[in-house]
Amino acid sequence: MPSNNTASSSAAGSSDSSTTRRNSKRPKYSKFTQQELPACKPILTPGWVILTFLVISVIFIPLGVVSLFASQDVVEIVDRYDNDCIPPPSRADKVAYIQGAANKTCTRTIVVPKKMKQPIYVYYELENFYQNHRRYVKSRSDAQLRSVRDENQIEGCKPEDDVNGQPIVPCGLIAWSLFNDTYALSKNNQPLNVSKKGIAWKSDREHKFGKNVFPKNFQMGNITGGGRLIPNVPLSEQEDLIVWMRTAALPTFRKLYGKIETDLQENDTIHVVLENNYNTYSFDGKKKLVLSTTSWLGGKNDFLGIAYLTVGGICFFLALAFTIMYLVKPRRLGDPTYLSWNRVPGGGR
């Protein structure tokens, strides 16, 4: 047959072998082959639907309230300094200032609005910084971070892969652009210790960053992107780097800078002496210093609580609406008069 292409004949070949066995045995009866496996066949009855909506609203509204409370409990101090920390004369050309050699030290004063229980997390927040940019996220070498043997695996790291043929460790744009503003905090003129230990994931410290991998040729290129690393400390202990290398998912993000392990009282004044080194000015990035406590649900964000309350409310409303509709205009389930051929007089078409 001309209509047979080669593709179909393969299937046909096998079917033909079955046709030659024309006398087939009666198929053995089983619930499976007759598609009669015991099955539950739920249908959406008004009762079930209304119940479902009620259950959802009963779960969601309390969850929303709890989430909102959790969010309200969080005390958060945000201090944007990227603009303020540039001396007014230099504000015309911020990029030039930040790239220049002038002293970048800047002092900020923060008043604690409410009592903050320890641990208080110190974050830096960047806005408009696309750590998730495709060029950026790809520019790293995880193998190199983990083991000295793989320090030459730098293919993905361009344009920060090597210096004069020597591989950079850690290579790539991510490491190169390491955040390097520093904060020195003091409370009521007493130095306030900011602990930098344990700010990175344990799993990263122990397995992802090698204990015997040391920085090499880092920031030795023609231009410096960001912070430097201490040469004789293994990467697994350079927690700022580890935190930085966990690239943020969204263009507005915080990264943990350290932890304050003492409580802060209301109206405590905190002086921050910061080195404003990091260049976010070339892309209008904002920099903020954040001091925040956390709740069991995370940071200060009302969104989830509102979302839960909204959904719970809608479900409650729907349950109510369906109940009213059901009472006003019920339809008898399984009523054959609704069948199309019974509705049309003389149907059957």
Place this chain on the structure above:
Amino acid sequence: MDKPPPSISSSRWSNVSSKEVTFADLASKRIRHGSAGADSEMLSMSQKEIKDEDARLIYINDPDRTNDTSFDFTGNSIKTAKYSVFTFLPRNLFEQFHRVAYVYFLVIAVLNQLPQLAVFGRGASIMPLAFVLLVSAIKDAYEDFRRHRSDRVENNRLALVFEDGEFRDKQWKYIRVGEVIKVVSNQTLPCDMVLLATSDPTGVVYVQTTNLDGESNLKTRYAKQETLQKATDLETFDGFIKCEKPNRNIYGFQANMEIDGRRLSLGPSNIILRGCELKNTEWALGVVVYAGSETKAMLNNSGAPSKRSRLETRMNLEIILLSLFLIALCTTAAATAAVWLRRHRDDLDTILFYRRKDYSVRPEGKNHNYYGWGWEIFFTFFMAVIVYQIMIPISLYISMELVRIGQAYFMTRDDLMYDESSKSSFQCRALNINEDLGQIKYLFSDKTGTLTDNKMEFQCACIGGVDYSDREPAESEQAGYSVEVDGIILKPKMRVRVDPSLLNLTRNGKATEEAKRANEFFLSLAACNTIVPIVTNTSDPNVKLVDYQGESPDEQALVYAAAAYGFLLIERTSGHIVINVRGEMQRYNVLGLHEFDSDRKRMSVILGCPDMSVKLFVKGADSSMFSVMDEVSYGDVIEATKKQLHAYSSDGLRTLVVGMRKLNDSEFEQWRSSFEAASTALIGRAGLLRKVAGNIETNLRIVGATAIEDKLQRGVPEAIESLRIAGIKVWVLTGDKQETAISIGFSSRLLTRNMRQIVINSNSLDSCRRSLEEANDSIASDDDESVALIIDGTSLIYVLDNDLEDVLFQVACKSSAVLCCRVAPFQKAGIVALVKNRTSDMTLAIGDGANDVSMIQMADVGVGISGQEGRQAVMASDFAMGQFRFLVPLLLVHGHWNYQRMGYMILYNFYRNAVFVLILFWYVLFTCYTLTTAITEWSSVLYSVVYTSFPTIVIGILDKNLGRRILLRHPQLYGVGQRAEGYSTTLFWYMMFDTVWQSAVIFFIPLFAYWGSTIDTSSLGDLWTIAAVVVVNLHLAMDVIRWNWIAHAAIWGSIVAACICVIVIDVIPTLPGYWAIFQVAKTWMFWFCLLAIVVTALLPRFAIKFLVEYYRPSDVRIAREVEKLGTYRESQTMVTEMNQIQDPPRR
């Protein structure tokens, strides 16, 4: 099946000539469809003389010389396997890449290899393609391995080949064309061979062709008289055969043999084919003419034509829409990226996360991986194509194939569709159109063998114008007729009820004129046929059974009837027949036989009787017989007979008329000379023979007429009623007379008494037009009445291929039943085409015989009945089954299910891929318009392969929207498919809106919840992955109707599998996302987000689904409620019952 002659199954009569005519007619028709056209050309070639360039030469018993010629004979080894070890890889890959889907995969994978576009890593980008190729390759390899094995077995079988003066065993694969082979009884023939000699002195052999065409009765083949004696001394056998080139027509063969300078013509009755078995013959000698792959059996070994399902064709529109979406998404990504790059073009060198310049090369820097603004846009676009590739659900095609295989498995294993009598279960020959079974609107059915059993029962005889149709069996005759010959009792195998008065008449000898006529009548029934009697032993050594084997069930019925009245046909060779007439053996010489052909619609035999007279017996359809009767002498008998025939056919009986004439010497001599000339003619032999027959078959004396009942198959009336209630228009196409057809129509409930019959029975174009237009107007005037249209073949000649087709179609559309009678086989395809070309509704044709092949191939769905009449219909069909009534479960149950499942599966696959793509797309808006994916590349790849694919396949195979019983009880539920409610563009758009909503919820809830937090890419990606998988699977779970353990396992298993995969990906330390899932899953935030996403995403769908199902319930929904709440009781009444239920709902 309905043959051109009204009451005789023509192709049984003499398969050769009638089939040639059938196909030749088809070929000349304007409409060409599929393979039938090509076949017919080959078939009709057999009728022509072989031209030299079309011929091959075979030297008998001289294989060396034969194979030395330039004809390029193949050896006898067969190779059904497609690949060898070395060719497997390239050939299999080549064949697999014939499919567009794979090419798409490949193009995407290749694009991804370009360094500028490398979105995914090497492994992740090639994996889906590699996976699919591997699975298909393993499947192909396994199938091919099995073919190799069976080839080996086949090729190593042994046959007796004449070599060096003796017959030696030789393996089949070494047999060459030109060799002489001896086959013994019950052996399978190794190749196609021309018979030289047989153990029978007259040169007859019997073969069983079950393997070839499925017919289990014996066929007779003959060796030429001239070769019979010569074959005793093979060493000196010298001759050659000039035969046509190999072709796939198993009923045609055209060749000449030249021995000792004499030319003999060979026909299909002189060749025995590979795959047949020799029966009832001790041995046969033949010369190999076609070997191996050139044998007719092998040439016929190809499958059903591939069709595409309506749903799949419909789906292409939505695929195009999805492609447009894809392009739109990619364009958006590229355009926004362009804007961003333009706005920041001065800062690109220094932006920390961009760093265009590579200063390590030289101080002024060189652009790193940046090719200019235009190129960047271009690359972004194609990167987007790669990232969003699964928007086009390529995995859907693979899923659909798997689902169809699963559905086919369940259809073949269905208990309800197993035919006990023929021991055959349902066969799915076409795997592409399962879901079409749920959308059938027009059913074209053959009658004989499809609606009826094709088991003929002799019912009435009309002898000399007198009707003998007392069908009440007398008690004494229950034992059946038997006769004792040489101490052995011979009994016909089948009993026939006899008419006592007629029996008495025949027993009283030739005393009266009436008795003489009765005897003549039964003698002609016993003699004028091509039946072969086979005497078989029974457990009682003194009793032997006579079994009549023949190709026409009508003839069998007649011969059994003759036997019951004492005319027991005992022996038939090509030269004589022996009939035991009430204990007296009579030998008749068969002087000539004119086989049946569909032009003459009759056959005749010339017998030399024991009393030395020469008689011509003719049997045929009444229309063709009355014209050759001697009307002058027997006018009154003819009139009386005609009246009786009319009565018979009104009862739905098939009628035949028998006539005879004594030939005087001169007539006989004249006939003999012209017959011999015609039968050895080399050009136009068939036509010449027909002419000779026509010349002698004149001036006949009417002997009588027979009426045979063609019994309806079990369950046919109920089935037709069900199908009609289901809204399927049933057209019956039959070759029967109008009266017979109408009566069958009533008994099969196609017609009912309250239908108005419109009969179109015209002899000219004008009258045909007139009556059709009248009919059209009359239906238009009152539409309440149900109308049956009855149209005959002659009228159809004027209608088809003409502007009248439109009028007929209009009339037929308004009629509830259409009956076409006296339809020629070629018209059947024309009628199907008439409907198919005018409507988008699906057509199904069902038939069982060779003359239904064209119709089966023309219709959207072809169903073959594997019944009495061979396997051509089955070979051409998409589905094959044993009984007509299986159509009901096939369409109403399996068709309904398959359609619903497939429709849902397609929509769901669009949805699940689009949700994922949109999630990826939303993220791009927050990554500076670059194609970053938070979801790991491995999850992107595994998403459509592992995370979400199993449930859709399982549900596509197993879910049932309604139970079998309720579907059978309410055939109207079939309307769901006819109205295309399971899949439509509207549903597609609803689905897409839902998709956008769900993807937005999945994406934006975490986005806002985590905005300005320390969340990292991998953690958020993991959340999105898991949320998408859970939502997509729960979405499916919401639509699952039957929750059996397999559905549970598939859906919950998929979610678990996805989580495991995410975990596995996250424990690889060299991936950036190391341990992210554990970090994120231990926060409450993660679980709160997940819960909010799942509920919010599915909420609108859930509410709307409920509202629609509750306030605008579909039939299926109501039926489900009925099924679930048990609001119908087990009762015998069918449809009305549902209206009476007063039970309040339980909930």
